Amino acid sequence: MVWLLGQRVGHFLAVLFLSSLVLTLFLWASPGSPGKPRVDIDFSTATVGEPACFDRSTCGTLASMPEGVPSTVAIDVGGERVVREARFAREPGPGFVQWFFVGFWGGLFQGDVGESTAFLEPALTVVARGAPYTVGLVFAALIVSVLLALILTAVLTWLPFPSLRGAIRSVLLIVSITPVFILGYMLQTQGVLPFEMNATVLAACVAILFLGDGNLAEILLGLEDEVRKLRSRDYIHAANLRGASLWVHMLPGLLLPVTSISAAKVAFLLGSVVIAERLFRVPGLGEASLEAAKEGDVLLLLTLTVFITGLVALVALVRDVAEIAIDPRLRRGREDGG
Amino acid sequence: MSALGRFKDGAAADVLQTVLRWREYDYRLIFGSLTVLVLVVFRVWAIFLDVLTMEVYTGGSAGGRFTASVARVAPNCAQAPGYLLGTDQNARPLGLTLVEATEAFFEPALLSCAIALVLGTLLGAVAGYFRGGLLESGTKLLLTVVASYPRLILVIVAVGIFVASVDNPGGQLGLRLAMIATFLGLAYVPTLAFAIYQKVGAFQREQFVEAARAHGLSHTRILGYHILWANCLPVLARHFFYLFGYFILVETSLSFLGSHYGVPASTPSWGNLVTGCDLGSLWAPAFVAPAVCIVGSILGLTLLGDAIGERFERRRG
Numbered sequence: 194m195v196w197l198l199g200q201r202v203g204h205f206l207a208v209l210f211l212s213s214l215v216l217t218l219f220l221w222a223s224p225g226s227p228g229k230p231r232v233d234i235d236f237s238t239a240t241v242g243e244p245a246c247f248d249r250s251t252c253g254t255l256a257s258m259p260e261g262v263p264s265t266v267a268i269d270v271g272g273e274r275v276v277r278e279a280r281f282a283r284e285p286g287p288g289f290v291q292w293f294f295v296g297f298w299g300g301l302f303q304g305d306v307g308e309s310t311a312f313l314e315p316a317l318t319v320v321a322r323g324a325p326y327t328v329g330l331v332f333a334a335l336i337v338s339v340l341l342a343l344i345l346t347a348v349l350t351w352l353p354f355p356s357l358r359g360a361i362r363s364v365l366l367i368v369s370i371t372p373v374f375i376l377g378y379m380l381q382t383q384g385v386l387p388f389e390m391n392a393t394v395l396a397a398c399v400a401i402l403f404l405g406d407g408n409l410a411e412i413l414l415g416l417e418d419e420v421r422k423l424r425s426r427d428y429i430h431a432a433n434l435r436g437a438s439l440w441v442h443m444l445p446g447l448l449l450p451v452t453s454i455s456a457a458k459v460a461f462l463l464g465s466v467v468i469a470e471r472l473f474r475v476p477g478l479g480e481a482s483l484e485a486a487k488e489g490d491v492l493l494l495l496t497l498t499v500f501i502t503g504l505v506a507l508v509a510l511v512r513d514v515a516e517i518a519i520d521p522r523l524r525r526g527r528e529d530g531g
Numbered sequence: 532m533s534a535l536g537r538f539k540d541g542a543a544a545d546v547l548q549t550v551l552r553w554r555e556y557d558y559r560l561i562f563g564s565l566t567v568l569v570l571v572v573f574r575v576w577a578i579f580l581d582v583l584t585m586e587v588y589t590g591g592s593a594g595g596r597f598t599a600s601v602a603r604v605a606p607n608c609a610q611a612p613g614y615l616l617g618t619d620q621n622a623r624p625l626g627l628t629l630v631e632a633t634e635a636f637f638e639p640a641l642l643s644c645a646i647a648l649v650l651g652t653l654l655g656a657v658a659g660y661f662r663g664g665l666l667e668s669g670t671k672l673l674l675t676v677v678a679s680y681p682r683l684i685l686v687i688v689a690v691g692i693f694v695a696s697v698d699n700p701g702g703q704l705g706l707r708l709a710m711i712a713t714f715l716g717l718a719y720v721p722t723l724a725f726a727i728y729q730k731v732g733a734f735q736r737e738q739f740v741e742a743a744r745a746h747g748l749s750h751t752r753i754l755g756y757h758i759l760w761a762n763c764l765p766v767l768a769r770h771f772f773y774l775f776g777y778f779i780l781v782e783t784s785l786s787f788l789g790s791h792y793g794v795p796a797s798t799p800s801w802g803n804l805v806t807g808c809d810l811g812s813l814w815a816p817a818f819v820a821p822a823v824c825i826v827g828s829i830l831g832l833t834l835l836g837d838a839i840g841e842r843f844e845r846r847r848g
Contacts, residue, residue, distance in 0.1 A: 204672075204675075207672065208672070208675055208676055208679055211672070211676045212676045212679050212680065215676060215677075216680070216688070219689075220692065223692045223693075366830070367826070367830060370826060370829055370830050370833065371822075371826050372780055372783065372784055372825060372826075372829075373784070374783070374784050374787045374788075374802070374805070375805060375822050375825065375826070378787075378805060378806060378818075379813055382809075382811055382812070382813060382818070383813065406780065407829075407833070460678070460679070460680075460681045460682075461681070461682075463681040463684065464681040464682055464683030464684055465683070467683055467684060467687065468683075468784055468787070468788065471788055479684075482684055482687060482688070483687065483691075483788065483791075483792070485691065486687050486688055486690065486691020486692070486694075486791070486792070487691060487694070487791045487792075489691065489692060489694075491692070494688050494691065494692075497684075498680065498684065498688065501680075501681060501684060502679040502680055505679045505680075505681065506679050509675075509679075
């Protein structure tokens with residue numbers, strides 16, 4: 194049991210670190226790389242021999258330092274002297290190891306990763322401010338969809354008319370497959386929602402999140418499938434023959450599938466919430482990620498992505514722990530050496 | 532075995548037989564096939580559509596007739612006589628704009644599907660076939676890492692970095708769409724790879740795989756032909772249609788968010804057409820037509836994917 198839990202926690206930490214590393218490698222290779230020389234050289238204080246760059250591939254040391262504000266600057270790059278206009282000369286950016294391991298992860302442990310260029314305040318403050326909205330919306334939408342899907346599954350399972358069941362299922366599928374942005378735009382167009390953020394707006398966000406992008410339909414279809422499988426099990430047949438309540442016997446069996454389906458939906462809902470937040474001007478992480486992407490704020494993008502992937506990995510960890518707690522076969526498997 | 536024999540016993544024959552059985556009534560297959568047909572017709576039409584000779588309504592001053600001029604004299608977002616759906620925000624016929632807008636997603640969606648299918652199949656098959664080793668654990672960890680990024684956020688990050696680092700992002704639409712397609716394809720790889728991983732793992736215990744091993748066939752032959760080609764095509768077909776539909780959802784959502792993330796407003800996309808006119812009415816064709824196109828396409832493709840997968844699974848028991 195302890196070994197299994199330790200394994201899952203280790204996996205969570207590895208996923209968290211590797212996901213940030215992969216993203217950083219991508220950001221580093223992109224033209225807007227954080228390692229790109231950005232700061233102009235201050236020629237009033239600069240001296241010969243200082244590190245300087247014209248661009249990422251042309252870095253070396255200042256070879257000449259004329260008086261005043263020079264029009265051209267020479268930089269020694271690997272023994273070769275490169276002369277260009279002074280306005281192109283920059284101070285070198287940080288190295289990968291320095292920026293990612295020391296600057297970002299080191300800063301994360303100290304509570305300060307640096308300042309967001311899009312919001313002009315610490316990146317962690319932006320994340321801390323937006324997280325309650327986004328996390329609240331995602332989990333509220335998830336809980337509502339799962340509860341609603343359970344009720345609908347019960348209704349559809351025991352509804353006596355197959356054609357009516359099919360019709361209800363089809364209508365739900367069509368409504369649920371509608372993208373979040375269309376549902377949100379419909380609410381806005383009809384003047385249903387005011388433009389300032391309040392409880393009504395948040396409730397509307399939850400509604401379009403659980404309904405749109407196929408969220409409700411996918412959970413419903415998944416649960417129906419699980420109920421169908423459970424109903425064919427012997428112990429359910431036996432309970433049925435004894436006249437016992439089927440739901441009492443089926444609900445514990447549904448616990449595991451519900452956990453798995455919910456965990457799988459979190460990443461998807463975190464994507465949909467970006468649209469909902471932009472539509473209703475909710476100052477969450479989705480809105481922050483859109484602003485960061487628009488402004489090319491690499492640090493904030495990385496911080497947001499680490500938080501979001503961490504949340505997804507944490508939910509997967511909770512699912513794994515719940516599976517170990519609920520399913521004795523998993524524990525026995527390990528004890529038997531499996 | 533001769534080529535004919537291979538055809539009779541192989542996956543191609545399965546596909547042909549299934550196509551012939553589609554005559555049996557299944558509303559999902561009919562609706563899904565019609566959706567695919569409409570999308571293909573729209574795309575082919577858009578390719579041959581000559582925008583410069585598009586008719587433009589000249590209004591009252593020219594006697595209310597149509598000219599072959601490119602001057603934008605028709606009213607924006609209005610019901611002009613002769614236009615079935617009226618005009619869009621750029622005074623172009625909305626019907627033709629909807630056809631043109633398929634350019635924003637059709638080829639990029641195919642690119643996205645190609646990336647996901649190739650990488651997903653490769654990773655899933657290798658991890659599923661060579662079980663119990665470092666290869667399996669490493670591949671699964673890599674897939675879990677990629678799966679932990681919410682897809683839409685990953686695409687927004689990629690597009691945001693791209694837009695922020697080029698001088699004229701609006702002028703590089705093709706590159707931007709290719710980027711969206713690539714990242715969405717990559718983000719979809721874990722979903723497909725895990726599906727293939729489970730399938731390959733299940734087939735490894737089948738007698739035909741044991742028999743193939745006993746005959747001394749190579750791993751590549753067993754995995755590539757006997758397992759993937761002969762038995763996993765339905766999974767790939769299902770995910771192809773899912774991802775195509777999902778690409779439409781993502782592209783239209785990004786275009787709806789604005790020109791920083793998706794297609795610029797000057798280029799037609801179903802996503803930016805939804806809000807282009809902003810007439811305040813849910814019954815205006817300028818809103819209903821693109822919304823129906825989006826919902827209908829996603830629904831049709833999803834249903835088709837479901838139906839194909841289910842039909843093959845049922846046939847194989």
